[in-house]
């Protein structure tokens with residue numbers, strides 16, 4: 304059984320699928336940007352029990368590796384890594400923007416833009432779909448201010464939460480595909496139509512550090 | 525009945541800890557620390573710590589299992605620090621613990637970090653006394669707690685109203701040009717010929733007036749400033765700063781207040797045991813002074829060995845083990861990471 308989940312966006316999305324056909328046996332998606340840590344494990348447990356499976360039936364785990372806000376993203380990655388390690392199975396990482404691109408049914412090249420917070424977007428550009436539905440990533444993933452990449456994205460349908468939040472700056476029509484779907488992730492990994500990478504987080508930003516200077520003077524001036 | 529085999533995970537700050545205990549016997553205590561990545565910033569950078577936890581988690585779990593000579597499937601329950609601590613850091617450990625508990629179909633215990641600092645002593649000295657005062661002193665906490673039964677909770681008696689004790693060590697170390705984390709370096713500088721009576725630095729919240737409102741509370745901010753002021757004045761006048769003496773005198777002021785208030789707390793509760801935990805419990809002067817003053821007051825001191833005083837996974841496993849042995853119900857899979865988990869809550873339900 305293939306277990307798939309993604310926590311790179313405001314959504315916690317989980318799916319259980321046949322590892323060969325990609326047929327979906329159970330799935331759920333909850334949008335709540337602040338509760339990835341609380342929602343993910345119960346959602347996995349529910350999917351397993353809905354499909355009448357136990358964790359021992361899992362043969363592979365697929366996880367979105369971002370880019371996405373760090374705290375939520377790590378919940379998915381650490382869950383995938385620990386589960387896979389104790390179950391002795393493999394983890395397939397997939398760029399979360401690739402999942403969104405794969406969700407589009409348009410027979411055209413598309414752009415994906417998701418919410419990177421701090422008034423920025425994570426984005427990537429994709430070719431039109433091949434016969435098997437896969438899409439080649441042409442540029443990205445990268446993180447930028449919407450206005451700075453509007454030119455690059457112009458003329459393309461833009462998918463993802465970023466297109467909703469920054470419709471004006473991107474001059475894009477908001478699509479109703481806002482968040483990655485674990486169903487699409489599961490099906491894409493099962494059928495080999497999504498590119499698999501190591502389960503390493505795509506942070507795309509260095510950690511914020513405020514360098515502390517020397518000790519401040521405490522003597523009266 | 526066989527004693528329960530518990531795996532404990534700790535990620536509340538910059539140490540990724542995985543400990544394994546059977547009953548009150550320590551089998552493994554694996555730690556990966558990101559302290560060196562933080563050293564140049566003079567403090568822990570939360571995002572750096574969280575990233576390091578993610579990378580260290582699986583290797584540290586593996587190392588703990590190897591050392592203990594067990595397979596993860598042998599584990600009877602998984603315990604994890606669910607608070608208090610750095611939110612993003614806690615979340616990595618909690619998610620990992622859920623991944624384990626879920627995969628192994630074993631109960632999950634989300635436990636309080638501070639209570640775990642108390643429970644770790646069971647691994648060294650067996651069952652906790654029927655009533656004791658626990659003094660937890662580290663870079664993140666400075667509290668006096670009354671503990672009757674650790675599995676039922678602890679009662680806060682007092683805590684710092686500004687800096688934690690360990691924080692004061694870090695800041696004073698910086699003033700003296702010693703490395704981070706400051707505790708061990710100040711301890712060493714003091715031992716290398718430092719004169720404890722060279723200067724008398726202020727003892728926070730010990731005046732009669734302060735004691736009325738803050739009998740069991742601490743304050744180290746004024747002390748830190750007094751040291752900085754003293755050092756800076758010396759430098760301004762072009763004089764040498766006797767680092768060893770200043771370190772010793774500062775340390776003396778901290779330990780004096782800590783032990784005085786801890787003993788007062790024991791007397792107030794009628795407890796004959798004082799337990800000291802947290803990173804600052806590794807301080808040699810604090811240990812010596814506590815021994816000396818407590819024995820004069822008829823109080824027995826329990827301090828786990830230094831390796832168990834700092835943050836680690838063994839303390840979490842130890843508390844988990846006490847909770848399992850006491851028959852407490854586990855936490856749900858929806859357990860949140862609670863960065864400000866109240867000290868009165870030992871187990872997150």
Ligand SMILES: [Zn+2]
Pocket residue numbers: 637641662664802834835
């Ligand atoms: Zn601690």
